[in-house]
Amino acid sequence: MVAPATPPPAVIPLDHVSAVVAGSSGAPYGWTGYRVRPGDTLEVIAARFRTSVGTLAARNHLRSAHLIMAGSRLSVPRTAPVHQATPARTTTRVAATVHVVRSGETVSGIAARYRVGIPSILKANHLGARSLIHPGDRLVVRAAHTVARKAAARTAKAAAGPATRSYTVRSGDTLGGIASRYGTTVAAVARASRISSRAVLQVGQRLRVPRAVSSTHAVGDTFAGVRYPDAVVAAARRNHAQLARRAVPSRTQVKAMVVRTARRHGVDPRLALAVAFQESGWNQRAVSPANAVGVMQVIPSGGQWASSLVGRRLDLLDAQDNITAGVVMLRALTRATSSTPTAVAGYYQGLASVQQRGMYSDTKHYVANIMRLRASM
Template identity: 45%
Template sequence: MIPAALVATQVPRIVPMQSSATTYVVRAGDTISGIAVRHGLSMHAVLKANGLKVNSIIHPGQKIKLAGSSASEAPVKQTAPPKQQSSATYTVKSGDTLGAIAARHGVSLSSVLTANGLSMTSIIHPGQKIKLSGSSATPAPAPKATTPKPSAPKLAASASGATYVVKPGDTLGAIAARHNVSLGSILSANGLSMSSIIHPGQKIKLTGGSSVAVQTSPKPAAPKPSAPTAGGSYTIKAGDTLGGIAGRHGVSLSALLSANKLSATTIIYPGKKLTIPGGSKAAPEQKPADLVPSTFLHYTYPDAVVAEANKNKHTLNGLPVPSQAQMKAIVADTARKMGVDPSLALAFSYQESGFNQRAVSPANAIGAMQVIPMSGEWASDLVGRKLNLLDPYDNATAGVAIIKALIRTSPNLDTAIASYYQGQYSVKTHGMFADTKNYVAAIKAHQKNFR
């Protein structure tokens, strides 16, 4: 069974409009700010009319009041805070959304989007600075639904040169490569080691003074594939994995590991040189089907799904991840913040992965909460920001958001637990399968142990 049900549909393009409707039925992918914009209302008015908060989770099928008769009037103007400076900025915190930021500062969402060159589909991250407009002019039509490139990360002056604020998905090696400094110098400057875990919002000291350069692209350009070689050496670049290096050079992963006395779980980092063995061609079975099996519980998954699962497994093996004890603490803390019983969230994570963030199943369920990518998209819609399932904090957030939504939309807790494993639609249509009933019993038993 594929864990974490309810596949999100494609988010509809958001176009401002006037509406005479007094209620709206939530569809998959909707957000409060998006609903408000489509009906010419302020997000604050919709939240107030429904007794919601900026961090409230909405779910498909839920009815939203459209602020009564004001829905048929001109878009609601928001009152600007007294003497708001047009140059004022706000630093994004974990869990923020653009709509929530606009509402808290008494400015329209469209003015914040325009001031920062963003759209309704843009992704923001902790540490990013958002410009706040100085007046609450009538909201302009929403920008085209194309995601602009995120602005380059800003560096703050420090005694040792500069600092960088970690974003979800960052690694120490990638940060070093983007800023033209050695990984060793970053580790030394911050008192870290190769196994240290970094988290979004953390400040990293950068050494090198004026040689530090900010790259305008959010991700380093992928290295061009190398032609198959008869042997030699290769210098690892940011984003590389052992499986990817082997594939680009036409050698098997096992041959590459053997030539360098490595294992499949070895962590590699930019700047390290690898010996490329010669005289071999990539074996047909070396697609990345070498770490994740294709069969689980007598079910064989499609080759494309297993291939993606192996890519994610290779990536996670090349990243530092929390220990099981650290991941357990992350899951519990995330559950508390999101209003879910920590003992229940811990029971799911323990059953699914044993708090192992490097776990990847043949169904491409990722990380400690074992969330498949499409369910991760749905979880992103639930929390109002893009989640990276390879990031331990985002993985915990995705799993907890899904648990919370399933509890709200299921008739009882047993059905909610079963839906995480079997899928909510399947449970409603077919009832619980035998293995699903065993799963529910296991989750409830684990929950008692974590109370």
Template identity: 45%
Template sequence: MRARPAPQRALRTAAITASAALAFTAFAGLPASADERHQVKPGETVSGLAVRYDTSVSSIVKANGLNSRALIVIGQTLTIPSSSSSQAASSSSGTHTVVEGDTVWDLARKYGTTVSTIVSTNKLGANATIRTGQRLSIPGATNGAKATATSNTVGSSSATHTVAAGDTVWDLARKYGVSVSSITSANSLGSKAIIREGQRLSIPGASGSGTTSASSGGGLSLATDDNLQEFGGTTQTYTVKGGDTLAAIANRFGVTTSSIVSANGIKNASLIRIGQSLTIPGGVPTGLVGDTFAGRTYSDAVVGAANQNKATLNAMDVPTRAQIQSMIVAKAKELGVDPALAQAIAYQESGFNMRAVSPANAIGAMQVIPSTGEWVSDLAGRELNLLVPEDNITAGVTLLRHLTRGGRDLETAIAGYYQGEAGVAKYGMHADTRQYVASVLALMNRF
């Protein structure tokens, strides 16, 4: 029931990787001048901006009041503290022995230094590749790292957490303000970060109070075809490339040609030059999600909302596919749904990819559209934000619980997830629905 009444298929193409906590964005050339203001462009992350301006991730997060995931969105204007102010805290140095799951971004945040400083000091190259067991020099460390460090301790504090039903390492990392890798390393959990109810975990560097809700939404705004206009009005900048026309640029950003002409004082709309910088008023992201899939073309408003949600997810730190899978299993057990069914549906829909968004604006690992998410929120007893991984999974698994209630036929339930329960009851299974059901049943044997 990702869409009602028409069936949709989920995009299975790989998402653009732009996670602020799990990806390192390399910039060629020397660091840019530390401008006091920076407007976020598609694909940018806090870690990438820290490299570009030769400052630290933590200083950007603090200067702009960002949350623990360092979420930024296209069009947002950030204050970029100067590198001198962000690095003036200490001239001490230390070493760190890389453990599984470490990233240069995590280490820069942990030791209060910059990504570029670690990269240049250790001659890591443009991709900032590090390997388990490698010893890194950490100049300017501010967390007392004068001795060799092998644990991912962000601060001097620590906590113990007893795993409750539904807990995941990703949720705990967000709750206590630490990295996933720090918890997995401290507790020798392995690459899948599997935890069990009742297990006692050490949380090194815990900064959270232990009361933060993992599903609060974190202020994330879900875009729909009804509220898309609320995301407009954000000014963006675009540099003209070869072959560009004003009409094509306007279409790309979802604005009118006349609005670009007016904003830039253009006298002849046919005369723009390569390298020219244009102000794009009121634009929303485009080009991240197509408008057609499986023979269906979706309205501009739906596709626009899908692009906005895709941009938001691209800018977020989200769980890995393995972590998403573990979260789905835990939620299925909690709600009394066959874990094999929940995993098969999620794999069929997105390949456990939380950043997946389809042209129909089906969102996240479970590929739930906003109208269905709103309806399922009533079943769940609380408002669900489909951009939040925990809520996205809760929505999908809650829907499966509804579709399989009372021992209903499994094939009909699977068809209902794809085509809509009412659509199956009224029209029977469409041909593509039957293919979907067969695929999900086969995948259940895998899980």
């Protein structure tokens, strides 16, 4: 029992204890923990858990039946079997879905929607890492999954709560501004709200805004199965963090800035708008794992070239400087080539590579898309 203030006059060896609960020795259902309560004795505990004093003493390395203290923990037999859930099936089966691409969708967005990897979609549809998709394209989405994974996904979804929140449009709102405010993308808001990414918002209109998904880093280190060097990814994350703290213009403001800058430098405004929309969706906060930054998705070496073209250092984290960099690069490429498609290919693939190797298949898709966008601007 619980040791009194004054111990008993003699310690009774456990070998001499004769109190045994008949037919209850051992632990056929395994062991569990028990915290000793005031008034407990080893005999009482043994009876409660259908075992013997000797079994408890041996299991807990006790030398005396009297020396158990209130609050201490003992290992005791379970009194009933533990019911274990039947293991989930792990047999893999392949599910194939045909997804029709809608305006504003990206491969990464589709991959996230179906919970598959980007490389899986690229491989299933014979696409390259920089291939473009267009509204109306039909993509095969194959996902290897198990019953357990589906159950886990349902549980995670229930625990996370609603995937979207309701938002009522106010005066001056734009899709870009709303997306930035809630840490998501224009395409995601448009898709959730079932509207075009170019839709004109009306005051009082109700939108569905996806909740931001927390992650260790907002900029990953891999895209389409290609892992970028640590130094490049680290620089991209620093740039993303800085842009997250800065005020940036809305998509409507960016569009006007692109037009003004293109006219100032003698570049077709529709071409500049098309490139900016294709590269970032007119979003200055866009940063890729390759450290392509801002509206025009300019990498540091491109920024150095553009700075030499304008005669001053351009800050790619500044929206106006970023747009200027992309526009003057387009101007230089247009002047160095015999056609607009070749200049656009140079912006995407690099002019030297285009001249030496011709356009890659994904470059051709990029150029075709830019030409379509240009005609719609």
